[in-house]
Amino acid sequence: MYKSTRGGIRPVSFEQSVLMGLADDGGLLVPVEIPDVSGRLDTWQKLSYPELALEVMNLFIDNDISAAELQPLLEKSYSSFETSEITPLVKTDSLYLLELFHGPTLAFKDIALQFLGNLFEHLLEKTGSTLNIVGATSGDTGSAAIYGVRGKKNINIFIMYPEGRVSPIQKQQMTTVNESNVHNIAVEGTFDDTQRLLKELFNDLQFKQQYNLAAVNSVNWARVLAQIVYYFYAYFRIREQTGSDKVSFCVPTGNFGNIFAGYMAYRMGLPVEKLILASNENDILARFFQTGDYIKGDVRATYSPSMDIQAASNFERYLYYLCGEKTDEVNRLMKELSQKGYIRIEDKDPVFDAGQANNEETLSTINDYYKSFNYLLDPHTAVAVKVAREKKKESDAPLVCLATAHPAKFPEAIRAATGKDIARHPTIDKIMHLRSRCTLLPPDIIYISDFIADRIATLKDR
Numbered sequence: 001m002y003k004s005t006r007g008g009i010r011p012v013s014f015e016q017s018v019l020m021g022l023a024d025d026g027g028l029l030v031p032v033e034i035p036d037v038s039g040r041l042d043t044w045q046k047l048s049y050p051e052l053a054l055e056v057m058n059l060f061i062d063n064d065i066s067a068a069e070l071q072p073l074l075e076k077s078y079s080s081f082e083t084s085e086i087t088p089l090v091k092t093d094s095l096y097l098l099e100l101f102h103g104p105t106l107a108f109k110d111i112a113l114q115f116l117g118n119l120f121e122h123l124l125e126k127t128g129s130t131l132n133i134v135g136a137t138s139g140d141t142g143s144a145a146i147y148g149v150r151g152k153k154n155i156n157i158f159i160m161y162p163e164g165r166v167s168p169i170q171k172q173q174m175t176t177v178n179e180s181n182v183h184n185i186a187v188e189g190t191f192d193d194t195q196r197l198l199k200e201l202f203n204d205l206q207f208k209q210q211y212n213l214a215a216v217n218s219v220n221w222a223r224v225l226a227q228i229v230y231y232f233y234a235y236f237r238i239r240e241q242t243g244s245d246k247v248s249f250c251v252p253t254g255n256f257g258n259i260f261a262g263y264m265a266y267r268m269g270l271p272v273e274k275l276i277l278a279s280n281e282n283d284i285l286a287r288f289f290q291t292g293d294y295i296k297g298d299v300r301a302t303y304s305p306s307m308d309i310q311a312a313s314n315f316e317r318y319l320y321y322l323c324g325e326k327t328d329e330v331n332r333l334m335k336e337l338s339q340k341g342y343i344r345i346e347d348k349d350p351v352f353d354a355g356q357a358n359n360e361e362t363l364s365t366i367n368d369y370y371k372s373f374n375y376l377l378d379p380h381t382a383v384a385v386k387v388a389r390e391k392k393k394e395s396d397a398p399l400v401c402l403a404t405a406h407p408a409k410f411p412e413a414i415r416a417a418t419g420k421d422i423a424r425h426p427t428i429d430k431i432m433h434l435r436s437r438c439t440l441l442p443p444d445i446i447y448i449s450d451f452i453a454d455r456i457a458t459l460k461d462r
């Protein structure tokens with residue numbers, strides 16, 4: 001069962017938690033209990049990625065979906081990856097890189113969103129209803145969500161992105177998908193405008209219910225759940241390759257979704273020595289783990305745009321555990337944060353460490369890694385590698401950096417770092433010349449809700 005970090009709802013099932021997204025009291029859903037798997041690690045050592053996913057995820061899903069139903073969903077979700085290992089571990093220098101970018105859109109978000117698409121489809125087959133997914137994106141989430149549900153029966157997806165503010169590749173990825181259930185809305189505004197519009201849509205409870213709206217952003221528990229798996233997978237590969245019984249992770253962080261999944265794995269009993277949070281110049285979270293002060297600032301544009309975030313939506317889940325699972329305390333802190341714009345917390349879970357990389361350091365890390373190891377880091381991964389190289393000295397455990405995107409998604413940064421056009425991938429080459437399809441709308445809720453209602457009506461008529 002799942003409860004809200006703010007304690008304002010009755011516990012819900014896994015299925016309800018997936019459809020609810022954000023808890024109805026404004027909090028985030030967390031499992032009422034975290035299973036302890038420390039006694040099972042030996043039996044899981046040799047499992048393939050989908051087999052391991054079944055073992056880990058089944059612990060959190062209970063009777064809603066049987067293991068026999070979950071297994072084919074996982075097989076299907078990971079069959080779209082270009083390597084059978086799904087998340088291969090490679091060694092460079094004294095660091096390991098866990099490559100999470102072998103899915104259809106070349107970013108780690110595919111790992112959760114390929115699964116979420118199949119999960120939604122499965123839940124809808126049971127109920128016979130239609131779901132309308134609405135999302136706002138600054139780039140990577142939109143394409144991964146679209147690829148997760150393209151062509152699926154009984155699901156429509158509407159993705160809002162800020163016109164002119166996503167990269168040309170990200171735009172092509174979203175807008176060249178031809179299936180009739182995919183709808184791209186180019187909003188004449190900023191990413192903040194699209195997030196505000198999304199909130200307004202979901203706050204209109206009548207509209208939300210009438211059109212059965214669902215969310216795919218990273219607060220959805222199913223996304224965290226799917227991401228827990230690769231922390232275990234990496235640990236088993238490290239144990240195989242080095243014999244070490246401990247592992248540390250360095251995670252390039254934006255919304256705190258990825259690293260929070262690692263924290264869950266740790267609380268389940270995975271022998272994690274350190275979880276190192278890596279920020280770009282938007283380093284509110286790194287500073288929090290370094291000083292205890294959580295102070296919101298303005299968002300800066302960097303070479304790692306998927307981490308250009310100052311309000312990490314999954315942070316509240318960590319606060320919940322930091323407060324000893326006391327929901328009253330979470331409520332108090334969240335209120336204080338919204339009133340004052342900052343909070344201060346002396347405590348920290350000692351498993352966490354943090355560091356940051358600025359734009360210049362990001363580029364020099366890419367260039368140095370390319371020259372030294374002939375390995376191209378994408379700018380997000382480079383932020384983690386820069387931080388990991390500094391922290392390596394402090395820990396004996398093998399250190400795994402999560403590689404969250406393929407460099408071909410960010411050719412401008414690679415060119416700026418190396419002076420060369422060497423970031424290529426056939427998946428990207430294939431879509432660059434395809435015709436793009438989107439609807440340009442003003443940043444006003446009236447236009448957005450009318451457009452969604454119209455599209456749904458047209459689809460029903462067919």
Ligand SMILES: *Cc1c(COP(=O)(O)O)cnc(C)c1O
Pocket residue numbers: 107108109140141218252253254255256257258259306307380381404405
């Ligand atoms: C989304 C994203 C991140 C940040 O992950 P969070 O879960 O938001 O912390 C890092 N790198 C890439 C490439 C991403 O797409």
